[in-house]
Amino acid sequence: MHADVERFSFDQRRHFLRVIQQQGRVTLPADGNEQVAILLHHLQALAEDLIGPYGVPSPASGGTLGPGFRIDRPSPDGGSGLLRIGRGRYWVHGRACENDTEDLLFTAQPDLPDAGVPKDGTHLAYLDVWERHLSAAEDDTIREVALGGPDTCSRTRLVWRVRLTADTPPGRVMDAADIAAGWSAWEAFLQPPDRGLLAVRADRGPGPLEPCAADPVAGYLGPENQLYRVQIQRGSKDGDPTFSWSRDNGSVVHPAVRIAGTTAVLRDQPRDKRTAPAVGSLVEVVDDHGTLRGTPGLLARVLDIDDEGEEYVVHLSTGPAEPIGADRHPLLRRWDHPDVAGGGGVPRRADDGALVVEAAGGAGWLTLEDGVQIRFRPPSGTGTVYRTGDYWTFPARTLTGDVGWPRDADGLPADVPPHGVDHVYGPLALVTVADGRATAVQDLRRGFRPTPV
Numbered sequence: 001m002h003a004d005v006e007r008f009s010f011d012q013r014r015h016f017l018r019v020i021q022q023q024g025r026v027t028l029p030a031d032g033n034e035q036v037a038i039l040l041h042h043l044q045a046l047a048e049d050l051i052g053p054y055g056v057p058s059p060a061s062g063g064t065l066g067p068g069f070r071i072d073r074p075s076p077d078g079g080s081g082l083l084r085i086g087r088g089r090y091w092v093h094g095r096a097c098e099n100d101t102e103d104l105l106f107t108a109q110p111d112l113p114d115a116g117v118p119k120d121g122t123h124l125a126y127l128d129v130w131e132r133h134l135s136a137a138e139d140d141t142i143r144e145v146a147l148g149g150p151d152t153c154s155r156t157r158l159v160w161r162v163r164l165t166a167d168t169p170p171g172r173v174m175d176a177a178d179i180a181a182g183w184s185a186w187e188a189f190l191q192p193p194d195r196g197l198l199a200v201r202a203d204r205g206p207g208p209l210e211p212c213a214a215d216p217v218a219g220y221l222g223p224e225n226q227l228y229r230v231q232i233q234r235g236s237k238d239g240d241p242t243f244s245w246s247r248d249n250g251s252v253v254h255p256a257v258r259i260a261g262t263t264a265v266l267r268d269q270p271r272d273k274r275t276a277p278a279v280g281s282l283v284e285v286v287d288d289h290g291t292l293r294g295t296p297g298l299l300a301r302v303l304d305i306d307d308e309g310e311e312y313v314v315h316l317s318t319g320p321a322e323p324i325g326a327d328r329h330p331l332l333r334r335w336d337h338p339d340v341a342g343g344g345g346v347p348r349r350a351d352d353g354a355l356v357v358e359a360a361g362g363a364g365w366l367t368l369e370d371g372v373q374i375r376f377r378p379p380s381g382t383g384t385v386y387r388t389g390d391y392w393t394f395p396a397r398t399l400t401g402d403v404g405w406p407r408d409a410d411g412l413p414a415d416v417p418p419h420g421v422d423h424v425y426g427p428l429a430l431v432t433v434a435d436g437r438a439t440a441v442q443d444l445r446r447g448f449r450p451t452p453v
Contacts, residue, residue, distance in 0.1 A: 001133030001420070002333070003154050004251035005029050007227055007395040007404065008419075010037035044094030051091045051448050053183065054127075054426030058447030065447040069099060069162070071125050071429035073438045081105035082117055083125070083431065083438050085162055090445070092129045092426035097160040112161040113289045117436045122174050123164040125429040125444075126190070130421055132159045132291070137255040138329045149268065159292070162428060165190075176444055179427055191423050192385040196241075196357070197415035198230060198392045199375045200405040201365070219401030222247075222370035228403075230374055231391040232418075233296050233354035241386035242354035243347075244284070244299070244335040245368055249393055252334040254314070259285060259330045260323035262300075266312040266332075277302050277314050280339070282353065283332040285316075287324050296388045299353030301339060337368070357386060372396060372403060377415045390418035 009030045019035040021027060058066045068088025074081050083106040090097045101108075107115045136143040136151035143151055168174055169189035172182050179186060202220040226247045234242040246252070252275045255267040264285075270276035277283065284297040300316040307313075314332065324330040337355055342348035347355035347366045357376050358366065365373045378384035395404040406414040432440040 001131075001154075001156060002135070002229075002250040002253070003133060004248065005033065005227065006225065008037075008393060009034045010041075012041060047091060047094035047096075051094070052446065054090070054092050055446045055448040056088070056090050058449055065443065065445055069097070069127065069428055069445065070443065071162070071431065071441050072103075073441055081107060082433070082436070083162075083441075085109070090127060090426065090428075091448075092127055092160075093424040095129055095158055095424060097127060097129055097158065099160075106162060109161055111159045111292050112163070113292055118164045118433050119166065120434050120436075121166050121432075123166050123431045123433060124174065124179065124186075124427065125162055125164055125431050126186075127426045127428055128161045128163050128190070128423055129425070130159050130423045131156050132421075135251075135253065137253045137331050138288070150271070161292075164431065174430065176430060176442055179430075179444060180446075183427060186427070187425050190425050192387075193417075194378070194384050195390055195418050196232075196384045196386050197377045197417055199377065199413040199415050200228075200392070200394050200403055201373050201413045202371045202396065202401065202403045203365070203373050220371050220396045220398070220403055221401065222372075222396055222398065225398055226396045227393055228368070228372060228396055229391055229393050232357070232386045232388055233299070234350070234352055235296075235388040235390075236384070236386045238296070238388070240350070241357040242350040242352055243357050244282075244354045245337055245374075246334065247336050248334075250333055250335065250391075253286075254283075254332045254334075256324075256330045256332065257326050258323060259320060262303075262316045262319040264314045264316060264319075264330075264332055266314060267326075269307075269312055275334075277305055277332065277334075279304060282335045282337065282339070283314075283316070284335060285320055285324070285330065286333050287328040287330040289328055294388055296352070296354075297333070299335070301353075370396075371401075375413075375415075387418075389421050391421070392416065392419050 006028060007030050016038055018038060019031050056066045056068045058064065066088055067086040069090040070086030072084045072086065074084060085099055085104040085106065087099050087102045109115060133154060133156050134142065135154040142155060169185045172178055172185055227249045229246045229249045231244055231250065232241060233244045254270065254277060256264045257267050258265050279302050281302050282299060283302060284299050286297040290297050298318065298320055300318045302314055303317055304315040337347065340346065340349065345365065345367050350356045365375050367373050406416060408414045427444040429444050430442040431438050
């Protein structure tokens, strides 16, 4: 998540139960965020232990499943749409997915833009669930207007989408019994576990922003404490993978009222000079549709800024193919890598404006700036699938001259899988499509009954 915080301190492997505030001590946002993360982890683990990997609340007696996320064909009296989604709740790996709309049309799902009609054949209808971070730039209802503009806390939202696939994992078939028996294989197929590894260290190198590249002193030499973010920009499915990085967890954003061509009109004046757009800086054009689709945003350099009129206008080196209106909550997200060719231990610039992902054995350690170095490594013996939006975060601290990163048994920087964004999945139905219409639906949901009082 792109929150403006000092670090993310929750670590499931430490098995902390709660955070204790002490009198006269400094309290940081990370403390409160860790307490919430601890409770959320325990609640989700409890729900999954009781319900299983997926399930719908069902009546206490009888074999009928509850209506939550039941997949039905349109009504025989001429109802429209490919499929209807039942109103109610469905639990997926301890997460409560809630559909508040009666007979929601498959093509009208709020978090599945441009849901098309699938090809004829048999498809698996499944629930795709993930956690999305939202700031006041993306949802203005979060903002307290009495403050006159500044934002406060951000939020996360549980996103669910009913999706269809006709593809099957190796060795599996599109059969209800096989899906139930081998659902873990389907989950690994939908979200490959081998999404690349990253290691981080603080060591002097030839980075483009090094104040003195000949200085042999090792360590982080940045002037401020930072929370760095390394994020996959273009995933493996779209070509050679690329990445972007930020000193501020990618939290510096500027909401826009519209973006058309190479012109972006910002909704608000920048809050200060440090975060204001600057000529030459790199920004990503982001909106709801791209975020929900999981597609990379367009990267552009700021060419000029017009802040003397009634509108604050940012002119970009390139722009989206079609105008983006306020209803899609467009914004410009700042990334911090400079516009250099790279090479020789410095990340190379890619054709999309991001940086080339180079696994160890080729480039090895890559220097970002101020002694911060990263190393991509594919999992041994497997094909790596880098996915757009996957990210890693790590704090860099001036007092220690080091970065916060786990170590392996030999005391070396550990190779760590992405910190997010993780999806979980639950099967719903087998759907037969012919001539663009659903002709048969077989329910794959699993029910659970409430505990008697």
